[in-house]
Amino acid sequence: MLVISAKSGQLGNRLLLFANFIAFAIENNVTVINPAFDEYADFFISTSQDFLCCYPPTPFSITGNQLLRKYYYNINRYLAESRRFNTINIKRNEPFNWSNSNITKDIKLGSINFFQGWMFRDGWFVDDISNLKKHQEKIRAYFQPLNKYQLNVAKLISNIRSRTDIIIGVHIRHGDYQQHQNGKYFYLIEEYLKVMESAQTLFPNQKVTFLICSNQKQNEDCLQHLSYINGNNHIIEDMYSLAECDYIIGPPSSYSMWASFYGERPLYMIRDVNKTLEIEDFVHFYQWQGVFHYNEDWSKSVWEWKH
Structure with missing residues (x-):
C-alpha cells in the first residue's frame, strides 16, 4: 500500500500527483490512499464518497467530512514521521518520476509505504506521461466532479x-x-x-x-x-x-x-x-x-x- 502523507501545492499539483500514483498503482497492482487530498476530496464523485481517498476504490466506502478528513490526514502525517512504517522522502534536488527513480526499490510490497516530499510538481512527471496516457480513461473517471x-x-x-x-x-x-x-x-x-x-x-x-x-x-x-x-x-x-x-x-x-x-x-x-x-x-x-x-x-x- 502506498500512502501520500504530505501535501504538495494546491489543487492542480495535488491532482497531477494523485493521477501519477494511480497510474503507478494500476501498473503494479498496488493500492494507493491519499489523506493529503482532504481539502479537495468533496469536489469529486469518487473521493467525496470515500474519506480514505483510495484507489482502486474499496467496495465499502465511508463518506467523510472536513473534520474527519483533517484528523485522518494528521494521523497519517504522525505515522509517517514516527518511522514505525516504511517512509520514503522525495528530495527537492531533482525531478521525481517513477520511470527513472531508484525510489521504487525502497517500496516494501505487502507493507505500508508512506510518501513525503514535493512530487510531480509542474511537470516533473514528463518521463511518466506514457502511463498517464495508457490509463487516462480510468484516471478521468475517478476525477469526475460532482x-x-x-x-x-x-x-x-x-x-x-x-x-x-x-x-x-x-x-x-x-x-x-x-x-x-x-x-x-x-x-x-x-x-x-x-x-x-x-x-x-x-x-x-x-x-x-x-x-x-x-x-x-x-x-x-x-x-x-x-x-x-x-x-x-x-x-x-x-x-x-x-x-x-x-x-x-x-x-x-x-x-x-x-x-x-x-x-x-x-x-x-x-x-x-x-x-x-x-x-x-x-x-x-x-x-x-x-x-x-x-x-x-x-x-x-x-x-x-x-x-
Missing part, C-alpha cells in the same frame, strides 16, 4: 458555443503568482490581452470567444473590444470549464495543465507576452517535454518546458 459542478460547466459552455465558433480558455493567474518565483509569471491584464489578440488572429474567418477564469477579479475595461465571458469563479468549475474549451492559454501552472490533460485540449503556456502566436504553440498534454534547472535556492529552480 454532478452539480458538471451541470454548471455544461450550461456555461453550451451558452458560449451557441454564439461562437472557437472557445479559447484563458487562465489569468494573479493573487499568489505575484510572489511565486518572484513574480516571474505574474502578467498584467494588459499583457494577457496581447496574447489573446495574437491568438484571435489565428482564426481570421471564425468568431472567437474567450472564457476568462481567474483567481482575482479583473478590470475588464481593456477587454471590451473582444468577445469574452467570465467563468463561474469556482475553483472546480473554472478548471473543468477550461477543459471544455477548444484551446487553453495560461502561465506555467498545474491548474491549466490538468485542464489540458482532462479535456484533451491543447495548451499554450505564456513565457513571452510579446510573442506572435502560431497554432503549433498550442501543445497537447502528451507532447510536453522539459528540462529542469536546479538552483540551491529552491524558489529559483525552474522547469523549462520544451515542445
Whole structure:
C-alpha cells in the first residue's frame, strides 16, 4: 500500500500527483490512499464518497467530512514521521518520476509505504506521461466532479458555443503568482490581452470567444473590444470549464495543465507576452517535454518546458 502523507501545492499539483500514483498503482497492482487530498476530496464523485481517498476504490466506502478528513490526514502525517512504517522522502534536488527513480526499490510490497516530499510538481512527471496516457480513461473517471459542478460547466459552455465558433480558455493567474518565483509569471491584464489578440488572429474567418477564469477579479475595461465571458469563479468549475474549451492559454501552472490533460485540449503556456502566436504553440498534454534547472535556492529552480 502506498500512502501520500504530505501535501504538495494546491489543487492542480495535488491532482497531477494523485493521477501519477494511480497510474503507478494500476501498473503494479498496488493500492494507493491519499489523506493529503482532504481539502479537495468533496469536489469529486469518487473521493467525496470515500474519506480514505483510495484507489482502486474499496467496495465499502465511508463518506467523510472536513473534520474527519483533517484528523485522518494528521494521523497519517504522525505515522509517517514516527518511522514505525516504511517512509520514503522525495528530495527537492531533482525531478521525481517513477520511470527513472531508484525510489521504487525502497517500496516494501505487502507493507505500508508512506510518501513525503514535493512530487510531480509542474511537470516533473514528463518521463511518466506514457502511463498517464495508457490509463487516462480510468484516471478521468475517478476525477469526475460532482454532478452539480458538471451541470454548471455544461450550461456555461453550451451558452458560449451557441454564439461562437472557437472557445479559447484563458487562465489569468494573479493573487499568489505575484510572489511565486518572484513574480516571474505574474502578467498584467494588459499583457494577457496581447496574447489573446495574437491568438484571435489565428482564426481570421471564425468568431472567437474567450472564457476568462481567474483567481482575482479583473478590470475588464481593456477587454471590451473582444468577445469574452467570465467563468463561474469556482475553483472546480473554472478548471473543468477550461477543459471544455477548444484551446487553453495560461502561465506555467498545474491548474491549466490538468485542464489540458482532462479535456484533451491543447495548451499554450505564456513565457513571452510579446510573442506572435502560431497554432503549433498550442501543445497537447502528451507532447510536453522539459528540462529542469536546479538552483540551491529552491524558489529559483525552474522547469523549462520544451515542445
